[in-house]
Amino acid sequence: MEKVTMADVAREAGVSKSTVSQFLNKRYEYMGEKTKLKIEAAIERLGYQPNFIARSLKQKRTSMVGIIVANIMHYLSTEISRAIEDFCQDHDLHAIVCNADDDPEKEKRYIEMLRAKQVDGLIIFPTELNTELYAGMIKEGYPVVFVDRKVEMLDAFSVVTDNRESTYKAIQSFIANGHRHIAFAVQPLIVSTRKERLEGYKNAMVEAGLPIRPEFIIESSIGEMKRKLEELFSLEDPPTALFAGNDRVFLTVVEFLKGKGLKIGQDVDLIVFDNIPFANLMDKPISFIMQPATEMGMKAAELLFDQINKVEKEPQKFIFPSEMV
């Protein structure tokens, strides 16, 4: 029943606990060859497995990190998480993933929970609404890395993409293709990424001398969005091009267009911020702004790893470029 403890091994091998401990920690520099063998045999015979919990308590290191994802429904999140997990597996860490569901309260509870569990560090896709909590951790020197969204006014490690620039270029490409009626759909502007994307849109429009028409900008929850789209496409001069602010918006848009009988690439052109899996399988002329998820995850994990291992570094923001395909 997995009750074999170090003491048992010690007794079985006829040595003391400390000796066994030394053995386990590979400090057998000054250890008799025969004691080593005795211990090995005893471990084998008893089927002993060290207890990491006990070790962690003593060492104050759990080899676990927490990942708090703002919303797991975004495909990007899972991609980045997976990259982080891969990095962890290569560095003897285990990751615990939590989904904050875009709820700051939930995020807060998870942060506290994971810290109570003594995880060695946290990678957070922030809801951006727990600034004091974030700040507190950073002041303490607790290892934290923010991903995807940036937390303003906070000198912390973060890994993001150039939302504004990418969107700006995307809208420019619409314009270059002759579009004049360009709409923009996004979820509520409560996080930096969405705001930046909208700014990119506006910049490009203004620069091209096109009017920014409020009725062409949908800002609503996924639930409400279909209704808003209905309104948008009921205008006497409906848009010929649409920018979807992220993957979930995109899904909603596609469903809407399908129901409406509008053909993508024909009746309306589409650019999406975010990649979706197997996008290449649906041969429709849609452009996706792909963020380098793997690189971002890797970088975030690496930054966290270094903090955990006390590699001194100034907090930095890493901005990755996105690519339109």
Added chain:
Amino acid sequence: MEKVTMADVAREAGVSKSTVSQFLNKRYEYMGEKTKLKIEAAIERLGYQPNFIARSLKQKRTSMVGIIVANIMHYLSTEISRAIEDFCQDHDLHAIVCNADDDPEKEKRYIEMLRAKQVDGLIIFPTELNTELYAGMIKEGYPVVFVDRKVEMLDAFSVVTDNRESTYKAIQSFIANGHRHIAFAVQPLIVSTRKERLEGYKNAMVEAGLPIRPEFIIESSIGEMKRKLEELFSLEDPPTALFAGNDRVFLTVVEFLKGKGLKIGQDVDLIVFDNIPFANLMDKPISFIMQPATEMGMKAAELLFDQINKVEKEPQKFIFPSEMV
């Protein structure tokens, strides 16, 4: 620096550690109202956070479970994992996901690792090649649930789908649609699911009086598969219908057909075992055999939860039906 311990709180509040402990565990039945307030205040003032590791050591319960996925590349795995995670979040458990990468050695290491970390139970998508290890855990009474693939000869909880039946029906539907040249592509037959699916294919073919032609059955790794497909479609009588044994095979097949210029639903009909995300977005006439991932994950998590909480039950296999869409 997060060094506030229970002793500090006790001192600050002018009570003993035990009292604080009682308070934390909500056993304030026989506790003075004012002590309660004093402790509350002290906790607040010090910013105390209990240390779960220490608690776990004492209670021999970590509130963590491990999920060992045979191969995270299968979309089904991630779907099921997510369902498990959801269940865990509702039951105060944390899940740690590990990817065995179809490697029995890796699987073994993870099992040992997670047990060393004292996780309360394990949900395993087995590689099926560590039978002794599985058997050992079960004999010990350690909570384990197998998912997706079954482990023969083992009396354990498991949650699977009716691979043979579903495939059988799928092939029947091909036949009903007039197909005679039906091919079957699958990864190496080293796990039960694949074997069962092939059996289903053979049964349907035999029953319909159609010959089982070895050259119509591709059994190969993903890497080799394109070459095999090339051969298959170079036959003087190439197949008019193809059954893809899982999602990864499907992706390979689609790429191949695309390169070859063959149109799905026109030159060749396709049925795929497994769902892929956003399948509804690609309006091609492909049938997917969808496994009820969420239900399977939920069930698995529930079975594990009950074992952890010593709800006595006989080991059972739950076989979920799949649906073709």
Added chain:
DNA sequence: TTGTAGGCGTTATCAC
């Protein structure tokens, strides 16, 4: 080289 003792932060068991 190996053993002894104390401590990591909690919880559990009793006395008080």
Added chain:
DNA sequence: GTGATAACGCCTACAA
């Protein structure tokens, strides 16, 4: 109602 005290299983000086 509250408080010593002994575990939990391991690590780490330091002593032998």
